[in-house]
Amino acid sequence: xxxxxxxxxxxxxxxxxxxxxxxxxxxxxxxxxxxxxxxxxxxxxxxxxxxxxxxxxxxxxxxxxxxxxxxxxxxxxxxxxxxxxxxxxxxxxxxxxxxxxxxxxxxxxxxxxxxxxxxxxxxxxxxxxxxxxxxxxxxxxxxxxxxxxxxxxxxxxxxxxxxxxxxxxxxxxxxxxxxxxxxxxxxxxxxxxxxxxxxxxxxxxx
Ligand SMILES: [Zn+2]
Numbered sequence: 316x317x318x319x320x321x322x323x324x325x326x327x328x329x330x331x332x333x334x335x336x337x338x339x340x341x342x343x344x345x346x347x348x349x350x351x352x353x354x355x356x357x358x359x360x361x362x363x364x365x366x367x368x369x370x371x372x373x374x375x376x377x378x379x380x381x382x383x384x385x386x387x388x389x390x391x392x393x394x395x396x397x398x399x400x401x402x403x404x405x406x407x408x409x410x411x412x413x414x415x416x417x418x419x420x421x422x423x424x425x426x427x428x429x430x431x432x433x434x435x436x437x438x439x440x441x442x443x444x445x446x447x448x449x450x451x452x453x454x455x456x457x458x459x460x461x462x463x464x465x466x467x468x469x470x471x472x473x474x475x476x477x478x479x480x481x482x483x484x485x486x487x488x489x490x491x492x493x494x495x496x497x498x499x500x501x502x503x504x505x506x507x508x509x510x511x512x513x514x515x516x517x518x519x520x521x
Pocket of ligand 1: 354355356357358359374375376377378379
């Protein structure tokens with residue numbers, strides 16, 4: 316029985332006998348989702364196999380295994396006095412709802428660098444990144460997380476009166492006092508971070 320063997324043994328066996336426990340990746344319209352369906356190295360149709368303890372897409376021709384790495388995003392709690400900067404999302408997930416500005420890290424970047432770049436691109440604001448506030452699961456299809464979100468505190472490096480702009484990912488960018496924060500928030504991480512920030516402001520009030 317396969318269940319009596321270790322994942323490593325199953326993996327090596329499936330490499331030797333590819334037909335034993337393989338299943339072609341269905342097309343997107345058949346429920347294949349956003350997984351790769353063809354080998355990025357040789358173009359052969361990938362199959363699903365149990366490899367290293369999980370079902371993973373593998374190429375039956377060249378042996379390429381698609382390890383789905385977690386996505387890493389960075390977001391900023393940018394404050395100015397008793398105001399926080401939120402953007403209204405122009406894209407899914409969370410289209411039309413408010414969120415903290417940010418975006419995905421690129422390979423080769425450090426998180427602070429990625430976040431400065433993303434905020435500059437998204438709202439046209441230069442910011443100084445401060446401490447890490449928390450690490451959150453990234454919203455994905457269903458209950459599954461697509462990766463992690465690193466949240467940092469940040470402050471504008473420009474003088475007051477700066478003009479906010481919006482890129483394609485955001486419809487609007489605005490400063491909000493705690494009382495003005497909209498109810499339509501995009502993500503659990505946004506809700507958690509804003510609740511903490513509100514509590515901080517309330518605690519600091521005379
Ligand atoms: Zn291949």
